[in-house]
Amino acid sequence: MEEKEVSGDEQLQLQLEPVTAENLKTVRTLVASIFPVSYSDKFYQECLENDLVGVIVKNGEAIAIVAVKPENFESGLVLYIRSFGVHPRHRESGIGSFLMNFVEQKCKSLNLVNAMLHVQTSNKKAIKFYKNRGFIITSTVPKYYQRCEPPDAYIMWKSIL
């Protein structure tokens, strides 16, 4: 089992940086290691130098990513959370909360009232994390994920403003 890194002062040093040609490889490695779904090359291309995407790189290794995008969804434009994750070794030290601040800031700067995401129905830890930060489950999308078990997703929403 991988050991969790000592990270008492990690929060003080957190800094998001853009995805660049230089860090793209480590970002891809991070994403492949934390999500059960694979992201397309188009996703990574869209991430490059995009101010709606941030990564935390520590000692040359990407350890966290947040990617958001305004999207039209049912009742109107929302801030959709496309990717949100922290490397297992760095969890439970406040990095996820730091990424959530980024989401809220982007919502405000884009004048969007709601943030929204899909989460696998079995992902209890992430669901609890989001609920503790004001997100609520509004619906279930059966068979949302391909090649994942379970394939179903919850849609979670938060009103930011």
Ligand SMILES: CC(C)(COP(=O)(O)OP(=O)(O)OC[C@H]1O[C@@H](n2cnc3c(N)ncnc32)[C@H](O)[C@@H]1OP(=O)(O)O)[C@@H](O)C(=O)NCCC(=O)NCCS
């Ligand atoms: C969900 C996820 C992003 C949370 O990231 P994280 O860095 O662990 O988040 P935080 O450290 O801010 O918070 C996690 C918990 O640790 C606690 N915590 C934070 N700092 C802590 C510390 N110094 N000591 C002990 N606990 C701490 C928080 O209170 C929080 O508990 P809560 O969820 O009950 O409120 C992470 O588990 C993850 O990457 N999961 C896999 C990817 C994923 O599922 N993403 C979502 C897809 S939709």
